[in-house]
Amino acid sequence: GFDTACMLKTVAHRLLQPSSYLRPASALLRSVQPRLDHPSLPPFRSLSMSTVMKAEEYAAALNVARPPPAVVGQVLNEVNTPALCVDLDVMEANMKAMSASIKPYPSLILRPHAKAHKSGEIAQKLVREGGAVGVCCQKMCEVEEMARWGVEDIFYSNEIANQQKADRFAQIGKETGTKLSILVDDTVQVALLENAAKKNGINIDVIIEVNVGQDRCGVEPGADAVPLAQSIINASHLTFKGIQAYQGWAQHVRDKEERRAIILDKVAGGAKATIDALKKAGIDCNFCTGGGTGTYPFEAESGVFNEIQPGSYIFMDADYGRNLVDGGRAFRDFGFSLFILAEIMSKPNSGRAVTDAGLKAVSLDSGVPTAADYVEGKGAVPREDLTYKSGGDEHGIVIVSDEARSSWTKTVGDRIVFIPGHCDPTVNMHDWLVGVRKGKVEKVFAVGGRGPGH
Amino acid sequence: GFDTACMLKTVAHRLLQPSSYLRPASALLRSVQPRLDHPSLPPFRSLSMSTVMKAEEYAAALNVARPPPAVVGQVLNEVNTPALCVDLDVMEANMKAMSASIKPYPSLILRPHAKAHKSGEIAQKLVREGGAVGVCCQKMCEVEEMARWGVEDIFYSNEIANQQKADRFAQIGKETGTKLSILVDDTVQVALLENAAKKNGINIDVIIEVNVGQDRCGVEPGADAVPLAQSIINASHLTFKGIQAYQGWAQHVRDKEERRAIILDKVAGGAKATIDALKKAGIDCNFCTGGGTGTYPFEAESGVFNEIQPGSYIFMDADYGRNLVDGGRAFRDFGFSLFILAEIMSKPNSGRAVTDAGLKAVSLDSGVPTAADYVEGKGAVPREDLTYKSGGDEHGIVIVSDEARSSWTKTVGDRIVFIPGHCDPTVNMHDWLVGVRKGKVEKVFAVGGRGPGH
Numbered sequence: 001g002f003d004t005a006c007m008l009k010t011v012a013h014r015l016l017q018p019s020s021y022l023r024p025a026s027a028l029l030r031s032v033q034p035r036l037d038h039p040s041l042p043p044f045r046s047l048s049m050s051t052v053m054k055a056e057e058y059a060a061a062l063n064v065a066r067p068p069p070a071v072v073g074q075v076l077n078e079v080n081t082p083a084l085c086v087d088l089d090v091m092e093a094n095m096k097a098m099s100a101s102i103k104p105y106p107s108l109i110l111r112p113h114a115k116a117h118k119s120g121e122i123a124q125k126l127v128r129e130g131g132a133v134g135v136c137c138q139k140m141c142e143v144e145e146m147a148r149w150g151v152e153d154i155f156y157s158n159e160i161a162n163q164q165k166a167d168r169f170a171q172i173g174k175e176t177g178t179k180l181s182i183l184v185d186d187t188v189q190v191a192l193l194e195n196a197a198k199k200n201g202i203n204i205d206v207i208i209e210v211n212v213g214q215d216r217c218g219v220e221p222g223a224d225a226v227p228l229a230q231s232i233i234n235a236s237h238l239t240f241k242g243i244q245a246y247q248g249w250a251q252h253v254r255d256k257e258e259r260r261a262i263i264l265d266k267v268a269g270g271a272k273a274t275i276d277a278l279k280k281a282g283i284d285c286n287f288c289t290g291g292g293t294g295t296y297p298f299e300a301e302s303g304v305f306n307e308i309q310p311g312s313y314i315f316m317d318a319d320y321g322r323n324l325v326d327g328g329r330a331f332r333d334f335g336f337s338l339f340i341l342a343e344i345m346s347k348p349n350s351g352r353a354v355t356d357a358g359l360k361a362v363s364l365d366s367g368v369p370t371a372a373d374y375v376e377g378k379g380a381v382p383r384e385d386l387t388y389k390s391g392g393d394e395h396g397i398v399i400v401s402d403e404a405r406s407s408w409t410k411t412v413g414d415r416i417v418f419i420p421g422h423c424d425p426t427v428n429m430h431d432w433l434v435g436v437r438k439g440k441v442e443k444v445f446a447v448g449g450r451g452p453g454h
Numbered sequence: 455g456f457d458t459a460c461m462l463k464t465v466a467h468r469l470l471q472p473s474s475y476l477r478p479a480s481a482l483l484r485s486v487q488p489r490l491d492h493p494s495l496p497p498f499r500s501l502s503m504s505t506v507m508k509a510e511e512y513a514a515a516l517n518v519a520r521p522p523p524a525v526v527g528q529v530l531n532e533v534n535t536p537a538l539c540v541d542l543d544v545m546e547a548n549m550k551a552m553s554a555s556i557k558p559y560p561s562l563i564l565r566p567h568a569k570a571h572k573s574g575e576i577a578q579k580l581v582r583e584g585g586a587v588g589v590c591c592q593k594m595c596e597v598e599e600m601a602r603w604g605v606e607d608i609f610y611s612n613e614i615a616n617q618q619k620a621d622r623f624a625q626i627g628k629e630t631g632t633k634l635s636i637l638v639d640d641t642v643q644v645a646l647l648e649n650a651a652k653k654n655g656i657n658i659d660v661i662i663e664v665n666v667g668q669d670r671c672g673v674e675p676g677a678d679a680v681p682l683a684q685s686i687i688n689a690s691h692l693t694f695k696g697i698q699a700y701q702g703w704a705q706h707v708r709d710k711e712e713r714r715a716i717i718l719d720k721v722a723g724g725a726k727a728t729i730d731a732l733k734k735a736g737i738d739c740n741f742c743t744g745g746g747t748g749t750y751p752f753e754a755e756s757g758v759f760n761e762i763q764p765g766s767y768i769f770m771d772a773d774y775g776r777n778l779v780d781g782g783r784a785f786r787d788f789g790f791s792l793f794i795l796a797e798i799m800s801k802p803n804s805g806r807a808v809t810d811a812g813l814k815a816v817s818l819d820s821g822v823p824t825a826a827d828y829v830e831g832k833g834a835v836p837r838e839d840l841t842y843k844s845g846g847d848e849h850g851i852v853i854v855s856d857e858a859r860s861s862w863t864k865t866v867g868d869r870i871v872f873i874p875g876h877c878d879p880t881v882n883m884h885d886w887l888v889g890v891r892k893g894k895v896e897k898v899f900a901v902g903g904r905g906p907g908h
């Protein structure tokens with residue numbers, strides 16, 4: 001036990017440096033324990049980590065975390081590429097814009113989705129400065145990261161289908177005192193959660209997911225929710241909180257009125273039908289959550305929703321930038337704060353440059369990234385004369401338009417920035433998010449909730 | 455310095471447990487140092503890590519590495535999902551099949567590409583048991599991982615365009631004694647490498663990349679290589695080794711004869727024209743490297759290539775599985791050893807099941823993954839009656855065909871496996887690769903070279 005205890009002490013010592021975002025010592029000590037589990041210490045993690053890891057595995061666990069691409073005080077040209085960066089001025093302006101946008105709905109709760117940033121530190125910033133009540137998470141590693149940073153209200157907006165995961169979830173709630181809520185769409189999940197909550201002597205709020213057109217998880221709108229709600233009510237350690245009505249692909253319907261109609265008709269309509277069916281069966285349901293960056297104004301105006309879950313607005317991405325608003329203008333309520341900083345490795349001719357931002361630095365699932373200029377205080381400003389083309393795992397090709405060939409003189413060793421097509425899976429590729437203000441690194445955030453989610 | 459020294463000692467102690475794959479103590483101690491840099495210790499990394507990290511950053515660095523989803527001895531049903539798994543019987547059979555396949559070319563060197571697996575331990579296995587001379591890497595974090603595991607011959611098959619990266623590369627060579635080679639297509643890169651090699655008192659072998667049709671990096675075939683080769687020859691610490699002629703998208707041309715024609719005409723032809731131009735200018739060029747899993751038999755038969763770089767063959771993926779060979783049969787020289795183990799979180803009806811393998815567990819850049827059964831000793835065996843549909847970041851929807859609705863009875867809590875569309879970026883999403891033999895976890899590999907590559 002000596003080595004582990006020593007390492008644990010060291011890590012705890014480091015963590016306990018004064019920092020306004022950090023939680024009390026005991027919670028933090030427990031939060032680093034998963035990494036350092038040992039029979040001489042109380043087990044924190046019931047699943048894989050409760051079994052003692054071998055020495056090589058400890059070492060490997062320490063080795064796989066990548067060092068950050070930047071240190072505080074560097075300018076963008078000194079940052080190691082490819083790096084995921086966020087312009088802090090623009091991110092903070094986006095936070096303010098969201099607060100202003102929902103001001104007409106004073107009873108509406110803002111619970112930003114952590115699957116966008118996956119950083120406990122950013123979640124805390126959203127709670128302290130952005131009007132957030134807490135977070136949504138969609139994977140256990142996001143829940144762990146948020147709890148580790150002291151987020152006190154976590155909604156796991158997804159289903160859990162096995163006892164070990166349910167136990168882990170309840171255990172985090174017990175150990176950190178975090179208020180927990182979670183989705184279900186099946187009585188199997190209810191039984192697992194009740195078991196876990198009971199074992200850990202805590203209460204979990206449970207929300208029923210309703211399928212309002214995405215055809216993913218969720219019971220169908222209406223009376224299907226009744227027996228499920230009843231099973232939650234019957235459980236001794238669960239509380240029935242309400243319903244979720246979220247439609248993922250509606251976020252990206254381009255035309256504003258079409259997007260609005262989907263939310264008001266199918267989404268709010270399906271939610272309303274479910275609430276009515278529950279009421280008819282004698283079950284009170286006063287809570288409905290949903291909405292994302294593309295549709296939240298419509299959930300807000302519908303009158304059916306008490307809570308919205310937008311996540312991407314703090315960053316924006318190229319795909320959200322293709323949404324339209326009144327008069328067919330591009331959706332620019334939020335600025336492009338997030339960008340990939342890339343380096344030109346090769347420039348074979350004036351029509352082509354090859355950068356180091358390939359499939360491992362930027363996700364292509366919602367289209368290729370948009371080439372941009374970095375402008376101090378404005379973040380990433382799209383360019384139309386440069387087009388990204390996939391060059392495989394570690395190459396991003398820039399195609400230079402005929403008109404730009406003489407004026408765009410960047411060459412080998414120069415930097416270029418890209419706005420990701422889809423922010424969530426792009427952030428997920430990076431261990432670190434470099435916070436930049438006026439071209440200088442001010443803060444490096446750990447993307448602690450990164451990973452496939454097990 | 456106390457805490458860092460203590461932590462370093464602890465990590466070193468763990469690393470120095472007997473293990474046949476590990477290098478001498480001094481090299482290992484240096485290899486963990488980037489994570490733990492401190493002014494009281496000699497700096498290992500010249501770039502970002504040479505500046506002292508703040509205490510919170512140290513702590514965050516330790517926290518971001520995810521714990522493994524499995525421990526040795528578990529059966530697949532106990533593994534935490536979503537998990538990336540490899541069937542070891544099939545992977546070893548794939549290694550044997552490659553050795554057998556290139557036996558007719560005894561002078562052909564096999565240098566498997568590490569961008570497929572990104573694991574130093576698997577690279578060592580390929581050197582020890584798979585006939586590999588060393589590895590190809592395409593990012594610095596892959597180079598670091600390979601050097602850390604003691605791979606003694608590393609080819610960085612990409613361009614480096616800044617002095618800090620070039621210095622880091624040379625420093626790894628100096629510190630570990632690893633034989634280094636690298637690509638160039640511009641004299642700027644040659645100058646950076648010469649500078650770095652000189653500073654570190656080592657020699658680097660340099661290979662000229664020739665653009666043989668992918669339109670990515672590389673000089674055009676023919677005489678363009680001559681002044682570049684001359685600049686390498688003129689450098690005091692560089693050796694001109696030869697050329698690379700690699701065509702990425704040719705790997706995935708479905709028809710065998712079409713694929714073969716591209717390699718024999720454009721690829722081997724472009725390589726030959728370049729070698730001839732160099733010879734004409736009085737520069738001897740006896741080395742040509744290239745080829746991938748989709749085309750390597752044609753590079754082998756061309757007579758122009760001395761070395762091949764296939765990587766995916768140890769895993770296979772759904773996209774390579776769509777290539778055709780003689781008689782229009784599907785390419786099955788290698789078995790599907792790699793698969794994502796997923797859990798069914800929700801099954802709203804008999805035509806749809808929702809799993810926990812979404813955009814953060816499997817890359818969609820080369821098409822959706824293929825639903826499969828896990829069969830002991832055979833790995834993943836594709837199914838045609840189940841289709842994967844993207845459900846976003848953390849949801850993978852399974853669409854059940856009409857015919858399969860009554861027979862496929864899996865439900866909430868059950869497991870299903872998927873063959874990734876593209877192995878490289880999928881492996882890149884995972885910190886751990888679970889090695890399975892006959893349904894049981896035998897080994898957990900760290901994907902130590904994972905990351906965007908800075």
